[in-house]
């Protein structure tokens with residue numbers, strides 16, 4: 001037997017186990033000589049993230065089942081999984097988001113069963129700090145542990161919504177104000193009265209459906225600057241129109257082209273047809289052109305591109321028709337405590353007079369934002385303090401290069417600190433949905449594995465110990481310190 005020590009298998013920490021982190025971890029595990037993976041998540045359940053943790057049955061996917069496979073090379077994977085679960089609703093259906101979360105958890109359980117011993121570790125913990133350590137990184141976890149790894153992927157999802165303008169300090173602390181609809185308890189409002197929802201997009205739709213089902217005693221007023229609701233999918237089709245806008249049309253020309261095509265084809269097929277080209281167009285634009293698009297076309301783009309499932313749209317129509325939900329364009333200028341309620345001062349669009357609405361509940365439905373400087377997250381604050389990250393030019397999230405490597409304040413990409421998912425929107429724009437993130441995760445895993453393999457070009461050690469039982473979904477972190485489970 002040779003006395004030469006076996007080379008160490010590198011370790012990648014994936015921080016966050018929503019769709020982006022989960023798919024990065026699974027893709028890394030698929031690399032035959034890839035690294036170990038520590039998948040770290042501070043929520044109770046792994047794999048569901050913000051979008052698929054809901055248990056409310058009327059929260060549906062806004063993409064048809066046929067386009068929700070977790071794996072780009074197996075397009076029928078989710079549809080087949082539904083069928084094996086006895087839910088053969090077919091490829092054009094819009095499944096429940098909670099079922100999609102169950103699908104992702106099933107994929108994680110399968111990977112844990114199949115992967116080589118010691119390749120995957122699930123850590124139920126939050127990462128609150130990250131600092132360079134030799135050629136790798138030292139992670140500080142909320143539970144007080146430090147973890148040393150060779151590379152890190154931030155899969156942390158969107159930054160939480162910002163506080164709305166005009167919110168007084170007292171109102172911000174009031175139990176009547178829900179700062180983040182995903183983590184607030186909306187059942188606390190007193191019986192009867194008016195709830196004000198700030199925003200009229202996808203988040204508002206989620207909140208309105210839930211409140212209407214769970215609190216039928218409430219009236220709902222949704223206000224946004226333009227009062228635009230998301231458009232809807234048709235029951236079936238139409239197929240994407242095959243068209244190529246070229247690599248660098250100006251933002252104005254792109255929208256003009258789309259409007260022109262929409263005269264002779266359904267606008268949905270025009271939008272879906274441009275979608276495969278969007279990342280290339282965005283990457284080809286200058287910073288000024290990107291800003292122009294965001295300034296002039298973003299609201300229009302958002303309501304056409306992110307569409308409601310037909311059943312959800314019909315429910316929203318019913319709520320509006322029955323007077324439960326009112327959607328208005330207007331500008332909120334102040335939200336203050338007023339006895340037992342919150343008073344909301346707002347001016348409806350094109351009306352001179354201010355109105356004051358007494359609200360038993362105000363829910364911030366402005367949706368996720370990407371402004372790094374305003375993120376309250378301790379990990380983001382720590383990385384910003386060390387100048388290891390910077391905002392992208394449009395302030396949509398974290399600045400990354402084309403490979404997903406985070407760019408430090410001095411403009412240099414880190415060789416071993418990556419990010420994935422919606423926070424990389426500044427580099428790719430169209431990177432918030434499953435069909436885009438699954439491709440990004442597979443590419444990132446290939447790139448990172450090859451990079452670590454090159455750095456450590458020698459055979460891996462053989463397997464000598466078993467991976468601990470993974471009883472998914474995980475509810476708490478009561479496992480022994482991670483290294484003890486590894487070979």
Ligand SMILES: Cc1cc2nc3c(=O)[nH]c(=O)nc-3n(C[C@H](O)[C@H](O)[C@H](O)COP(=O)(O)OP(=O)(O)OC[C@H]3O[C@@H](n4cnc5c(N)ncnc54)[C@H](O)[C@@H]3O)c2cc1C
Nearest residue numbers: 016018019020042049050051061062126127157421433434
């Ligand atoms: C309500 C909603 C509905 C959607 N519906 C669809 C749909 O129907 N179809 C579609 O294609 N797309 C949909 N999307 C978009 C898309 O699926 C999501 O953007 C995607 O799931 C993003 O996943 P993520 O992992 O990047 O982020 P998240 O789901 O937010 O996951 C990030 C995870 O990281 C964890 N985390 C963050 N910081 C730390 C830390 N410091 N330490 C440990 N853990 C941390 C968080 O707890 C979280 O679980 C939807 C999005 C939302 C919000």
